Amino acid sequence: xxxxxxxxxxxxxxxxxxxxxxxxxxxxxxxxxxxxxxxxxxxxxxxxxxxxxxxxxxxxxxxxxxxxxxxxxxxxxxxxxxxxxxxxxxxxxxxxxxxxxxxxxxxxxxxxxxxxxxxxxxxxxxxxxxxxxxxxxxxxxxxxxxxxxxxxxxxxxxxxxxxxxxxxxxxxxxxxxxxxxxxxxxxxxxxxxxxxxxxxxxxxxxxxxxxxxxxxxxxxxxxxxxxxxxxxxxxxxxxxxxxxxxxxxxxxxxxxxxxxxxxxxxxxxxxxxxxxxxxxxx
Numbered sequence: 001x002x003x004x005x006x007x008x009x010x011x012x013x014x015x016x017x018x019x020x021x022x023x024x025x026x027x028x029x030x031x032x033x034x035x036x037x038x039x040x041x042x043x044x045x046x047x048x049x050x051x052x053x054x055x056x057x058x059x060x061x062x063x064x065x066x067x068x069x070x071x072x073x074x075x076x077x078x079x080x081x082x083x084x085x086x087x088x089x090x091x092x093x094x095x096x097x098x099x100x101x102x103x104x105x106x107x108x109x110x111x112x113x114x115x116x117x118x119x120x121x122x123x124x125x126x127x128x129x130x131x132x133x134x135x136x137x138x139x140x141x142x143x144x145x146x147x148x149x150x151x152x153x154x155x156x157x158x159x160x161x162x163x164x165x166x167x168x169x170x171x172x173x174x175x176x177x178x179x180x181x182x183x184x185x186x187x188x189x190x191x192x193x194x195x196x197x198x199x200x201x202x203x204x205x206x207x208x209x210x211x212x213x214x215x216x217x218x219x220x221x222x223x224x225x226x227x228x229x230x231x232x233x234x235x236x237x238x239x240x241x242x243x244x245x246x247x248x249x250x251x252x253x254x255x256x257x258x259x260x261x262x263x264x265x266x267x268x269x270x271x272x273x274x275x276x277x278x279x280x281x282x
Contacts, residue, residue, distance in 0.1 A: 002045040002209055003054045004201075005096040005149075006076075007088050007140060008060035010036050011115040012103035012156025012195030014176040017185040024063065035190055036103060037068045039155070042194035044073040044101045045084035046201025056096075060088035061103075087119070087266050089140050092257060094147040098208035099140075100201055101151060106159040106179075107135040113159035114179045120203045120269045122276035125227040125249075127265065129218070137164040139265070141171075141216040142258050152204025155197050157185060163253070168216045174200040174206075224253045224261040226268055233272035240267050 010022045013035045021028040040057050047055045056141055058079040059067045064087075067079050072078055084090035092099070106113035108126055108272060118127045118129075126133055137160070141151040153172045154164040161173035174196045177187035187193070228234045228249045238245040243264065244252045253264040 002051050002097045002205065003051045003056070003095055003100045004052040005092055005144075006040065006043050006047070006055060006057045006102060007060045007099065007100075008036065008040050008043070008057060008067070008102040008145065009088070009104050009136075009156075010066060010190050011105035012160055012176070013039055014187045014190045016103075017177070017187070018183045020063065023116065024066075032067050032266055033068055034071075036066055037071050038194050039102055039191060039197055040067055040076075041071075041073045043100050043153075043155075043201045044076045046198035046203075047100065047205045048075060049198065050113040050202035050205030052205050056091060057091075058088065058090055075119040083270065085266070086143075087269075088136065088264075089143045092143060092147065092149075094199075095111065096144070096147070096149050098205055098213065099144045099149060099151045100204060101137050101140065101164070102153070102155050102197065104135075104137050104154055104156040104160050104164070106157065106163055110159050110163070112179050112181055114157045114177065114185050116159070116227045117183060119265065120273070122228050122278070123233055123269060125229060126225075129223040129261070130223050135160070135163050137241055138167050138216070141261065142218055143166050144261050145215035145217040146259050150208060150215045151170070151209050153200050154214050155193075155200065167218075170207075170213050172200050206233050218258065220256040220258070222255055222258055222261045224255070224264060226251055226265070228268075228272060229276055233275040236275060237272045239269045240264060240271060243268075277280050
């Protein structure tokens with residue numbers, strides 16, 4: 001029995017480059033939902049090709065209700081909706097054998113990366129673990145590692161894939177577009193991206209089945225820091241128990257338990273959201 005967990009975002013989908021494409025309510029959003037669902041299906045198909053016996057897909061973008069359930073591969077189960085207490089890793093646990101991260105993006109502040117941010121583009125300017133900036137892929141991989149589960153695949157633009165490979169050893173990557181700016185990319189055709197994702201997912205699952213992948217388990221203790229968009233949001237995030245305000249717009253949480261750090265980060269995103277500015281049109 002091989003259980004595969006797929007966490008899929010939207011910014012890293014082939015053919016997606018602009019903020020308008022990933023906003024609910026924009027003219028471009030319905031097509032992005034179709035493209036995202038297509039890449040989810042490619043990962044599911046590849047997972048089964050690689051030996052999976054069950055696949056769970058977690059819709060991990062925005063309000064987390066983007067994937068078209070009727071169009072999703074019927075062999076997969078879908079985690080959809082918001083708020084998810086564990087966000088992009090909702091429902092994850094030690095029952096999974098490998099995780100696949102599809103359509104991910106680079107961390108906040110990455111030059112020439114499509115729609116770069118870390119968990120909340122409106123709220124968080126930077127997220128650091130022990131003084132080093134981390135991506136969503138690294139944060140989520142450390143959650144998986146807390147359960148002893150490896151991450152086998154990341155897909156997205158060239159910057160997202162390169163950053164994931166810096167710390168997550170042995171991870172396979174599928175670059176579906178070259179980023180030239182926050183809203184500029186040269187993308188392969190969606191059909192080509194889907195085929196590459198299918199192959200990458202199959203290879204990752206097969207490698208996990210053979211025991212060739214290692215979980216990402218960073219060394220404790222963990223000093224989690226975040227730079228926030230304004231002082232009002234920082235006022236609220238600093239109210240979270242155990243959090244220290246170390247600057248006008250910076251908060252910190254110290255722990256030996258990475259899952260506790262991750263819960264704290266997600267709490268900051270929910271608590272501080274009310275004071276984060278809205279994008280025009282949202």
